[in-house]
Amino acid sequence: MEKFRAYLGEFVYGGIDGIVTTFAVVAASAGAGLSSGVVLILGFANLIADGFSMGVSAFLSTKSEREVYDRERREVLAELKNSKQRAAHIKRLYSGYGLAKSTVKDLSEKLSADKEQFADVVMKEEKEMIAEDKSPFTMGFVTYLSFIVVGIFPLLAYLFDYMFELGINNLFLVSSILGGIAFAGIGLMQGIITEGNKTKTVLETLVLGLVAAGIAYGLGYGLEQLVGLE
Numbered sequence: 001m002e003k004f005r006a007y008l009g010e011f012v013y014g015g016i017d018g019i020v021t022t023f024a025v026v027a028a029s030a031g032a033g034l035s036s037g038v039v040l041i042l043g044f045a046n047l048i049a050d051g052f053s054m055g056v057s058a059f060l061s062t063k064s065e066r067e068v069y070d071r072e073r074r075e076v077l078a079e080l081k082n083s084k085q086r087a088a089h090i091k092r093l094y095s096g097y098g099l100a101k102s103t104v105k106d107l108s109e110k111l112s113a114d115k116e117q118f119a120d121v122v123m124k125e126e127k128e129m130i131a132e133d134k135s136p137f138t139m140g141f142v143t144y145l146s147f148i149v150v151g152i153f154p155l156l157a158y159l160f161d162y163m164f165e166l167g168i169n170n171l172f173l174v175s176s177i178l179g180g181i182a183f184a185g186i187g188l189m190q191g192i193i194t195e196g197n198k199t200k201t202v203l204e205t206l207v208l209g210l211v212a213a214g215i216a217y218g219l220g221y222g223l224e225q226l227v228g229l230e
Contacts, residue, residue, distance in 0.1 A: 006134065007142045008193045014054055014143035015186045016205065018151025020212045021050050023179045026154045027212075028219055030172040036158045039171075043155045047148060055144030062136040069129055076122050077115060086112035093126055153182035183209040 025046050029039040080086045090108035099107075111118050123129045157174035160166060168174055187205030191198030 007138060008189065010058065010139055010142045011146040012186055012190045012193060014051075014058075014146035015150035015182075015189075016208075017054060018047070018051060018147035018149075019153060019179060019182045019186065019209065021147075022047050022151045023154045023175075023209060024212050024215075026158070026172065026175050026179075027214075030175075031218065031222075036162055036171060039158050040155065040162060043158070047151050047155070051144050051147035051151065054147050055140040057140075058143040059136045059140030062132060062134060062139045065132050066136065069123070069131055072127060072129060073119050073123055076119050076127075080118075083112045083115075086115065086118045089122070090118070093122070150182050150186060154179040179209055180206060 022043050025043050026039060029042060034042075080089055087108040090111050091104055094104050094107055111121050123131075154175045156178055157168060157171050161168045161171055183205045184202050187202035188198055190205070191201035194201070
């Protein structure tokens with residue numbers, strides 16, 4: 001459970017981007033008066049391609065952060081090889097903290113004795129960098145998975161209607177409701193992660209979805225009218 005919680009942030013991030021992407025495609029397609037088949041083709045094409053792009057970006061970003069951190073840490077160790085150099089560096093680092101000289105001296109002696117511990121302190125206190133302990137592959141996979149799982153919600157109405165010939169009169173309305181449910185779920189999850197106001201986060205994601213859908217629908221309708229005038 002703890003490991004799952006560690007990646008909830010990536011799940012929320014990927015999910016929000018996924019739902020916005022596919023909901024925008026559905027809204028634009030509905031505004032342009034496109035058929036259900038075209039909506040499904042465009043929706044799934046964007047869902048798979050954009051989701052993969054998001055996953056790869058998350059993987060490369062995490063991998064790059066690790067590489068930068070490791071390189072900086074190696075440079076710290078290479079520059080300050082002996083304990084005297086490390087002790088002097090610690091003294092300069094903590095001299096501006098308003099600590100007593102005896103305290104600074106004790107810190108410099110203790111932290112300079114272990115070069116690995118010294119490097120950790122310098123990376124955190126001086127360079128303001130913290131090692132990323134999450135797997136780059138898992139980060140990418142979770143982002144991609146959440147993009148697909150959450151992003152598919154607006155397409156479900158069109159998919160089921162196409163597969164089972166349900167004859168739903170207003171597919172866009174049903175799709176909007178499903179999209180709203182997905183947005184609310186993501187907002188609730190985000191509120192749980194941040195331990196903030198859950199009602200606020202749910203409303204924020206719903207408004208985000210409404211704005212995205214409105215813009216996409218308006219653009220689709222407007223373009224359809226322009227093409228129709230020609």
